[in-house]
Amino acid sequence: MTSTQDQDFDYAIVGGGAAGTILAIRLLQDAPKDARIALIEAGELGRGVAYGSDNPAHVLNVPAGGMSMFAERPNDFVDFLINRDGGADPAAFMPRRDYAAYLAQRLSEARTASQAQFLQLRSHVLRVMPQGDDDGVALTLTLADGSQHRAKRVALTPGNRPRKTPFDNDGDPRVLSAWDHAGLEQLRRDDQVVVVGSGLSMVDVVLGLQARGHQGGITVVSRHGLLPLPHAAKKQAVDVDIASFAAQGLRQRVRTLRTIARRLDAQDQPWQSLMDALRHHVRELWQSLSDVDQRRFLRHVVRYWDVHRHRIPREVSTRLRSLQESGALQVIPGRVKAAMGRQDHLSIEVAQRLIGSEILQADWVVNATGIETRALHFPNPMLQQLLEDGHARPGPHGLGIDTNEAGDVIDASGATSARLAAIGSLRLGNLWETTAVPDLREDAARLAKRWLFQA
Template identity: 30%
Template sequence: MTDIAIIGGGAAGAAVFGELVQHKRACTIHWIVGASSPGRGVAYSTDDDRHLLNVRADKMGLFLHQPYDFLEHASGELASVSGSDFLPRRLFGDFVQAQVAALIHSARQQGQSVEIHRASAIDITPAGDDRYSIALHDGRRIEVDGAVLALGALPPRALRCVTSEARESGAYKLDPWNLASDARNPRRVVVIGTGLTAVDTLLTVSTRWPNAQMVAVSRHGLLPSVHARDGFDPYPDQQTLNNDLLSTPSIPQIVRKIRRAITEHAGDWRSVVDGLRPINSLLWQGLTTRQRWQFLRHVRWVWEAGRHRVPPASHGAIEQLREEGRLAILAARVLRVEGSAPLRLTIRDRASQLNSILESDLVIQATGLDTACAYTEHPLISRLLENGMVVPDPLQLGIATEIDGQILSRDGRAQPGLYALGSLLRGGLWECTAMPEIRKAAHGVANRLTDTVLPFGVVGGASSR
């Protein structure tokens, strides 16, 4: 019997798992989830209901052809839900777990072979005839005909400016999603970063330590823009703009045309930005490596603030903290973090270029996704780099792949049946981490694996294709 493996226990892994199960082909699906609950993921494991999804409820389905399943689930859990609501991340985690449990039960009832491995994958090696051998940390090996890396973000690494003393002090926190209660009751908490992760971190800090002064610092000091409370009409000339952008050869020209469209549009500027979503990856793929570097250097900060927005409730809570004097936002570069109790941060103000010292009882790194695989301590990715099964993207945005997610080896060869999904594809797709992109990619990967790897025998009834 043909075997296929999914490595990664978060929502991306759940999306691929569900797509494969629904194909109902004769195969064994191995889902390697590690120690986590299948489908939960890091961001959806939060128990803080102030951590909201930044995608509306009616856009958060797990599968491509079932886009409203989450909205239906939420309607059964909450007294009043609208498709335009931004709901708690915890609720989406509950939904994914429920979907996964139902799929596993249904698959086994119909005679499909499904194995859930609560162990971590630590290596993948060729096993001949385009098969792969996956080593698990408990000593077992699984031979498969295809595999999907759906690992999510890599483990966070401390910024290079953080001294070993500061890292070892316990006052420098790398994981903003897992903040244990601190008996020291900090007087000041510094959050490094002002993006979406930082917003959730600040909301947690504000309730956990209600008397703490909070400071958020990033190079530009720019918080995410806010979503509109209600929908808005689409930009009427969006298709013309998109077609024009796809034939525009340089980053400065692309930026100028987008700005001009926003200026000339009589409606909401967010409709122009959201209307670019279908072509964002195409625009990225049309750039040279140097142009991509220019984007990361000069445009990324303002693009992400406008593109990846916060719900109105989160925005309102942050603004209230600022008005109350509990939160300060600084536009500055962090040059050094040292000491132990308290930590001392040397920062350089963006406007004045003057250095100053900021002391803090607790510093939390909330700088978002880390996809620089060349420097990661992730056991599997580190091993795959060593044996040449993966190679870093030139700009350290993930791993090198074909556009369809097929993983390239060190010699540039596409490896049959071996795919990646989610944040590891950022170098080739740029936007690949939101649920709408993940479910579309999961559907595509499942189809490609079905067409090239899985046999045509049907288990338990008619095929769903």
């Protein structure tokens, strides 16, 4: 059921990507009969930046067996695939659109099974305003369709938004976003393309072009020129003493990791096992760094962390390497300062360390610099309003918004809201590891329990 009439809700969820959908399912599972739940999303449910691509070349970066939305049913995504396709390989990297279908299917089932009332509002939330608490309905939501709704509790799950193009470009239409799938369809096979950024969205762009039979040169420019590393061929358990590792400062931790990785290499074991051993302790490891060390991490270590942590399937890595070897893909360490339109091409100024400025020419430039994490730059009116009105404040180091351990939003005066909570990328500064499905499912389950059972 969808509706634009003004209504009152017990729970309103702003953003129907993976986080919002999983939270809605958790609330539907346990909410009492008279509970009213709204999920507000302008687009299609489950199809945020990550799972909105229809390109089958855009695959999940985690095997199917690791993508269940329920911690207590770790095979659930695989079961969904088996039910749909008649079979599934838990080790396979499935197209990301399959995950959106999975989210939609499980939400539909939860709605049918639930005794609570559920409404999906198809619009964008422009404003969330805390009101007086007198009648127990404490927040007003203003939507882009002109409707206004009230809710006792609101979860912010607005997820990922691409970072604005970080170089001068005079708004030239030949400068595209990595997530502008329709825009990327305009590229002709022989076009020369410069991709700015070398992370997972660059991988999407290159795979998407390759799937369309692209023949022109692709040049990737990024500050460090580091590409995501592959998953290991085999899994191997590694013991890391997390308590003593967490007691170390950043420099010492980097040394420890290098030592363990060298030891693993000497024993012919994959270094990836070390990252897997740290995976479930990342929040603790982030929070146990001093403020100064967190800053140092963001300045000097994060690029190296990202390529080791956010890995890609081995086949994808092999394909990228062979494109590099054939010269079809070039990777240049440097910073794009400007991409200026000339009549028949773009002229791209790249600043390189030691070498100075170099001018590249291309038919298209694709901004693949990733998602916006800095609160003050969020391209989201609702979040800007919350910050401007002091109902939220930037998180540590300006990343995301500030929340307490449970996910409740902290306002500009330092007070914690009992009614406004966040899940997902908004909590980056507090938790560091907060957007992947294992984190979302845990945080969503915990928030639903707390809201439903701790009045």
